[in-house]
Amino acid sequence: MTGTSLDAAGLRGRTRELLAAHPPADTDRLAFLQARFDAGLAWVHYPEGLGGLGAPRSLQAVVDAELEAAGAPDNDPRRIGIGLGMAAPTILRYGTEEQKRRFLRPLWTGEEVWCQLFSEPGAGSDLAALGTRAVREGDEWVVNGQKVWTSSAHLARWAILIARTDPDVPKHAGITYFLCDMTDPGVEVRPLRQITGEAEFNEVFLTDVRIPDSRRLGEIGDGWRVAQTTLNNERVAIGGMRLPREGGMIGPVSKTWRERPELRTHDLHQRLLKLWVEAEVSRLAAERLRQQLVAGQPGPEGAGMKLAFARLNQEISGLEVELRGEEGLLYDDWTMRRPELVDFTGRDAGYRYLRSKGNSIEGGTSEVLLNIVAERVLGLPAEPRTDKDVAWKDLAR
Amino acid sequence: MTDLLYSEEEEALRAAVRDLLTDHCDPADVIARVESGAAHDPALWKPLAEGMGLAGLLIPEELGGQGATHREAAVVLEELGRAVAPVPYLTSAVVATEALLACADEELLGRLAPGRTRAALAVGLHTAPDAGFPAARLEDGALHGELTGIADAATADVLLVPADDGGLYAVTADAVTVTGQVSLDLTRPLATVRLDGASGRRVGDAGPAVHRALRAGAALLASEQLGLADWTLTETVRYLRERKQFNRPVGGFQALKHRLAQLWLEVVNLRAAARAAADALARDEDADVTTAVAQAFASPVAVHAAEEALQLHGGIGMTWEHPVHLYLKRAKADSIAYGTAGAHRETLAGLVDLQAP
Numbered sequence: 001m002t003g004t005s006l007d008a009a010g011l012r013g014r015t016r017e018l019l020a021a022h023p024p025a026d027t028d029r030l031a032f033l034q035a036r037f038d039a040g041l042a043w044v045h046y047p048e049g050l051g052g053l054g055a056p057r058s059l060q061a062v063v064d065a066e067l068e069a070a071g072a073p074d075n076d077p078r079r080i081g082i083g084l085g086m087a088a089p090t091i092l093r094y095g096t097e098e099q100k101r102r103f104l105r106p107l108w109t110g111e112e113v114w115c116q117l118f119s120e121p122g123a124g125s126d127l128a129a130l131g132t133r134a135v136r137e138g139d140e141w142v143v144n145g146q147k148v149w150t151s152s153a154h155l156a157r158w159a160i161l162i163a164r165t166d167p168d169v170p171k172h173a174g175i176t177y178f179l180c181d182m183t184d185p186g187v188e189v190r191p192l193r194q195i196t197g198e199a200e201f202n203e204v205f206l207t208d209v210r211i212p213d214s215r216r217l218g219e220i221g222d223g224w225r226v227a228q229t230t231l232n233n234e235r236v237a238i239g240g241m242r243l244p245r246e247g248g249m250i251g252p253v254s255k256t257w258r259e260r261p262e263l264r265t266h267d268l269h270q271r272l273l274k275l276w277v278e279a280e281v282s283r284l285a286a287e288r289l290r291q292q293l294v295a296g297q298p299g300p301e302g303a304g305m306k307l308a309f310a311r312l313n314q315e316i317s318g319l320e321v322e323l324r325g326e327e328g329l330l331y332d333d334w335t336m337r338r339p340e341l342v343d344f345t346g347r348d349a350g351y352r353y354l355r356s357k358g359n360s361i362e363g364g365t366s367e368v369l370l371n372i373v374a375e376r377v378l379g380l381p382a383e384p385r386t387d388k389d390v391a392w393k394d395l396a397r
Numbered sequence: 398m399t400d401l402l403y404s405e406e407e408e409a410l411r412a413a414v415r416d417l418l419t420d421h422c423d424p425a426d427v428i429a430r431v432e433s434g435a436a437h438d439p440a441l442w443k444p445l446a447e448g449m450g451l452a453g454l455l456i457p458e459e460l461g462g463q464g465a466t467h468r469e470a471a472v473v474l475e476e477l478g479r480a481v482a483p484v485p486y487l488t489s490a491v492v493a494t495e496a497l498l499a500c501a502d503e504e505l506l507g508r509l510a511p512g513r514t515r516a517a518l519a520v521g522l523h524t525a526p527d528a529g530f531p532a533a534r535l536e537d538g539a540l541h542g543e544l545t546g547i548a549d550a551a552t553a554d555v556l557l558v559p560a561d562d563g564g565l566y567a568v569t570a571d572a573v574t575v576t577g578q579v580s581l582d583l584t585r586p587l588a589t590v591r592l593d594g595a596s597g598r599r600v601g602d603a604g605p606a607v608h609r610a611l612r613a614g615a616a617l618l619a620s621e622q623l624g625l626a627d628w629t630l631t632e633t634v635r636y637l638r639e640r641k642q643f644n645r646p647v648g649g650f651q652a653l654k655h656r657l658a659q660l661w662l663e664v665v666n667l668r669a670a671a672r673a674a675a676d677a678l679a680r681d682e683d684a685d686v687t688t689a690v691a692q693a694f695a696s697p698v699a700v701h702a703a704e705e706a707l708q709l710h711g712g713i714g715m716t717w718e719h720p721v722h723l724y725l726k727r728a729k730a731d732s733i734a735y736g737t738a739g740a741h742r743e744t745l746a747g748l749v750d751l752q753a754p
Contacts, residue, residue, distance in 0.1 A: 257751055264754035272751060273742040277693045278666075285669035288401035295402060304662040373661055374654035378634045381649030 500601025525736025
């Protein structure tokens with residue numbers, strides 16, 4: 001082996017060796033991805049033997065650039081975002097050696113899709129109040145309850161699941177984290193149709209699902225702490241996109257404005273320019289955040305990115321519907337479908353308007369995020385906590 | 398590639414300027430000074446401009462300047478904005494200096510660099526970079542007329558006067574009559590400049606020089622507005638953590654927490670916009686769009702920050718004694734300076750092809 005050092009040159013060397021041993025043109029896609037994982041080039045900051053080399057995370061870009069230039073297949077990260085962004089870091093941090101070896105490789109290659117069983121009809125913003133029960137029976141846990149807003153549940157082989165294992169202690173203390181087999185007969189997945197007409201998400205009903213204790217992640221009762229790793233990574237994933245100018249929702253409405261002079265009015269012009277400026281500034285703020293992360297100076301700014309992104313998407317798409325006038329009264333398609341990916345650009349303005357309403361709810365409502373900014377960034381007093389010392393079973397519901 | 402961060406050197410510069418302002422620019426001093434009728438503070442300008450050499454940041458080293466870029470000047474302006482410092486830094490060391498750089502006038506640049514001479518561009522503070530502006534009449538080699546709304550003219554040693562022959566003329570202050578105007582912003586007062594046959598030296602063409610000067614003013618004003626907004630937010634958060642009503646800190650009420658969190662987000666965004674504008678000027682790349690974006694965004698944020706600071710301070714914020722009014726007046730005046738947000742949006746419409754109906 002020539003490339004042994006963990007610098008850019010070393011990683012470039014290792015990547016070229018991988019490409020020489022498994023030329024992408026003559027290699028089956030899955031076989032190539034497995035070979036890449038085994039060479040430690042999947043996520044270089046992961047440990048050796050688990051798809052990485054223990055190298056600095058920033059060097060992943062070197063590997064990705066080499067592979068892209070060689071036309072190598074990728075693992076279609078958008079399709080397996082929950083596995084990569086949420087399940088993997090949590091398994092890496094809290095999993096046993098056996099769990100890490102069993103789950104991380106097929107997770108990364110996309111052979112096994114993951115979903116997240118966290119939110120419940122009665123536990124949204126107050127996720128820690130969740131009521132899905134897991135009761136110990138010998139070496140197994142018997143799980144009963146209902147989860148909601150689960151993307152990819154109908155495609156997933158595995159789920160990360162948090163459930164209540166002790167109702168007699170305050171809510172944060174009685175939760176345990178599990179890895180749930182979605183093919184278990186007690187798991188029923190139903191599409192959840194949303195206001196756009198389609199069903200991006202699912203409801204998941206868990207009835208006497210039996211999970212072996214070996215698929216518990218972390219200690220009994222420690223699930224809330226384990227889940228923080230999952231949720232922190234969710235916010236990083238949402239804030240980390242890099243866009244060119246007019247790369248977001250402002251793109252389609254600007255295009256329509258240029259191509260359709262007959263739709264222009266003075267009022268719309270003023271509003272469009274204002275939103276264009278805000279979208280551009282938001283893009284610069286996201287770029288600045290990215291530069292801070294690359295420079296190793298992560299700031300609290302990330303907490304605000306999702307807030308800005310949600311409001312802008314909603315205002316821009318609302319303007320776009322109005323701009324279209326008579327056409328704004330129409331909708332492209334109400335057919336109930338199950339899209340694999342959320343595609344904001346492939347649909348009409350009306351779809352964007354409706355779908356973006358979810359941006360200020362999913363992944364933390366804007367109201368909760370404002371509290372987080374006020375308390376954790378600005379140091380203002382926390383909301384009164386009347387549930388802190390109350391057993392979960394005695395909470396108002 | 399746009400660099401939106403601060404370098405170590407820029408952070409060191411910030412720390413040095415902040416130290417100086419902590420010693421020389423206490424809010425109570427600023428209020429006392431504006432009441433005296435002479436807003437400009439020579440005891441602050443001297444160490445800032447002469448001592449630290451910051452008047453010459455944008456001037457090349459061979460002319461006695463620092464040969465630095467707009468990125469460093471922007472950091473200085475952030476700190477001056479935080480303190481609503483009554484010094485003619487933006488008007489002399491940025492705007493007038495840029496006009497002279499456009500004219501390549503080595504003589505005056507050499508005098509401005511050490512900070513002992515201050516200049517003011519005799520174009521109304523409200524003028525946007527691509528707007529027209531009044532000019533003095535040139536008759537038999539002498540300048541005539543009255544120009545109004547000239548910021549920091551009262552402290553300038555040299556005025557740069559556009560004339561109706563298309564030239565820009567350097568006129569010494571003792572050759573004109575400068576009369577202070579009662580100004581909304583007490584810390585950056587305006588004046589009229591009256592020319593009754595003043596003689597001047599033609600330094601170059603007014604059109605491109607004024608455009609370049611006002612564009613730099615607009616771009617870097619965003620950093621001053623950032624400093625101002627950052628101070629008002631920080632100070633309001635500090636006050637609301639201490640101030641108690643209904644037996645609890647006022648900052649614990651969710652209605653106020655959300656307003657402050659929103660404001661924080663606006664300031665975070667303004668920092669990115671202001672850094673982008675300073676960096677674009679420094680690299681001379683995409684500077685027109687980035688400047689228009691920064692100014693269209695900065696003014697409403699700075700005004701919002703100052704207005705929120707006043708409201709959330711309650712009664713004390715309405716008093717002459719508390720400094721928040723200095724920030725509100727500066728913020729509101731800044732929202733007109735070098736073109737309103739609306740004017741910059743209009744410019745942008747042309748630049749990015751989003752034409753009016």
